[in-house]
Amino acid sequence: MTDPFAEHRPLLFATAYRMLGSVADAEDILQDAWLKWHATEHATVDHPKAYLVRTVTNLALNRLTGARATREQYVGPWLPEPLVDGDPVAAAGETADSVSTAMLVVLESLGPVERVVFVLREVFGYSHAEIAGFLERPEPAVRQLAHRARAHVRARRPRFETDTAVRAEVTDRFLGACRGGDLGALMAVLAPDVTLWNDGGGRITAARRPLHGPDHVARWLLGVLAKPMLTGIEFGTAVVNGELSVIGRLGPFPVGVLTYDLRDGLIVNLRFQVNPEKLRGVDPRTGEPSPPPSRP
Template structure:
């Protein structure tokens, strides 16, 4: 029994990271990891040659099933749907390629893939599995996997952010935005926003949020400053944090993190803002979440396994 537990715990971060990239949900990812433990506990250990590969395959297929059943719920979601944010350590942001795989922008793009395409893309592009290994994981032919990988890669490349800003510059822009919002300075906020800026806010119908994306500097700036000026926002602080591998801002009220904001920027101006304020989605940014949500977003520093 101890050997089974040790083998599972050795790969827990990788399993959480796999499920989180698939589902964009901290709670669902933790449920998947728990389900994988039950499956692992019931497995014939002597028949499992490579535990890591077996566990990744289990988590991937459980995640595909969860995504399929969640589709209807997400279609009925109130307002824009954004992934659940997680706090990450600063060193993740220095590994640009790895950080990109858990950024809110990338997770939103992955959401547009079919569940199997998402699994194929993740296993191939993030963890470097061969087409033959992926075919074994998802139960498809190698030819079908190659086709899905090509289709998913083209889809992602067409929709992923086209501009990148180095981490230091992104932190500086986030600080300017924080100060401008804290000071209620409309002119300064406007100066930081690109002409084609878009803002998404996810309140899930639970708290006040824009029910549709906001386009253009004037709409975006006035909405943010209007929300921060409301009586219920009195006492809210904006603090720097690394969120999903990127410099971002936390909204803190009474010592509780009540919102997470990430930015995309180009040419020194903010081109996209994603704000999650649905309280049911903030588990991964609370300080006490550290035990169940590893700071490195599970598996970013793990090498891939061999086929079971």
Template sequence: MTDDTGERRTGGTYERPQGDLGGAREDDAFLRDRRLLFSTAYHLLGSVADAEDVLQDTWLRWARVDRADVRHPTAYLVRTVSRLCLNRLTSARATRETYIGPWLPEPLLTGPDAADRTDTAHSVSMAMLVVLETLSPLERAVFVLREVFGYEYAEIAAAVERAEPTVRQTAHRARAHIQARRSRYDADDATRAAVTEKFLAACAGGDLNAVLALLAPDVTAWSDGGGKVTAATRPLRGADRVARWVLGVLGKPELAAITAAPAAVNGRSGVLFTLHGAPAGALTFELAAGGRIHELRFQVNPDKLRGLSG
């Protein structure tokens, strides 16, 4: 939503960015809204690297524009980010057709020690990012701008350069698509944290039965190595198969130096893997109604770990 000056509000307060870019003035609109713009781009793209590239391109355009012609800077910047993301989403589809193994979004640390840029991305779980991937680029843009950031249909129509009736129809279609695919069960934080601790303990002890006890019978595991590191090139299904694969991977001698610890990943309890203090991967999971793990997602592609640096 916007106030009568056209400035963007989130949760009743302005999202104010941190840091500097290109020597901009401290009161520059881009700096003020940088965190909001990053969050918008990340929700739309599911990629930290791409979101940062979009912000760089947006800054270059902002630096060239005559500020006197921009009545509502935040609206102008969000429109620019949205259009750049739409272009990237369209081209990304072709690129992912040749991707090696499952494609997973880039995770973000969202705990107290995480970088400031992650603060506004806490509302999107890895599971939701995966569901958003099933939408068309236009559906994703409309859904995110409407459902996550609360923009009016007229504002969205201007951002995506479509007629307002088209935007309304697209929003309805995207909302139905998401509702049909998102999990019906959402565990509380305490339950997730407890399962994370038990999972780590079971894996550290190499206890197959303990791992099996934490997995739903129809559990599915995805791992994204992007062809850069060893990972399963297809989803693994079934508790026994997933448990043996997890313990087999973690038990490899060459991975002995990797440490695993609980961490807040995209706003939910997960696991951060580090090697000599540097991020080596992240694990996120979803729970079934009985409290067992129903979905596991391992992100180990070294090109997708930028958002795991605290």
């Protein structure tokens, strides 16, 4: 007989990751959920899937509540932990969009309960009554939370270009300009209002404030890539959070992930994840944070 936990693990991970924006935290939640599941008398559980989703939901909510204070003290911009090769339950449309880096950044601006309700309702389609049961809250209160969260996300989540051919072409141009150190070519793929966020988490020297404008962003990127201690880094493409993105590697080790949004064929947002603690899930060959070559 199939173990219900193993059967529903992809869904449980996808739920926890969207709620937390962290591969490591999602895996921790699943480990805790597995322990709770195997400490439970299974014969007393009528609906294992619902029981497991409820368990993961409440564990993630507890983690989110504690994380808010920690993230207020975070050094520099906070960005989600990259999820390489997409999501185990993502498909075309809203489910895939919900795991994009842009969406996870917006979800980070929600309160913990609003985020949990939004993910369960808008991504996985649970009814207000089911969510109320998971959270042990009155259904009218859950409806209000869902409405408020949906309005918040709609206001903060503009639609970006998703044409895969356009994204591939822009990515090639971006990589060519970076590899060649071509300032003009790099600026040509950046939107006039481009912004770059750089997450080093205090562990790697990184810009602690967002950078604005194609000239500033392009010069900063090429300046970083020109540092002698970064010689040998190779850039390639990978699907990150459901979208074609760029990964920098030093030998086998990933040292940075670039995700971005497109508007009218130009990069409008750049998110540069270099915190080694958040690169654990980028390369399946290593379970440890990727060691940086040195501090730039």
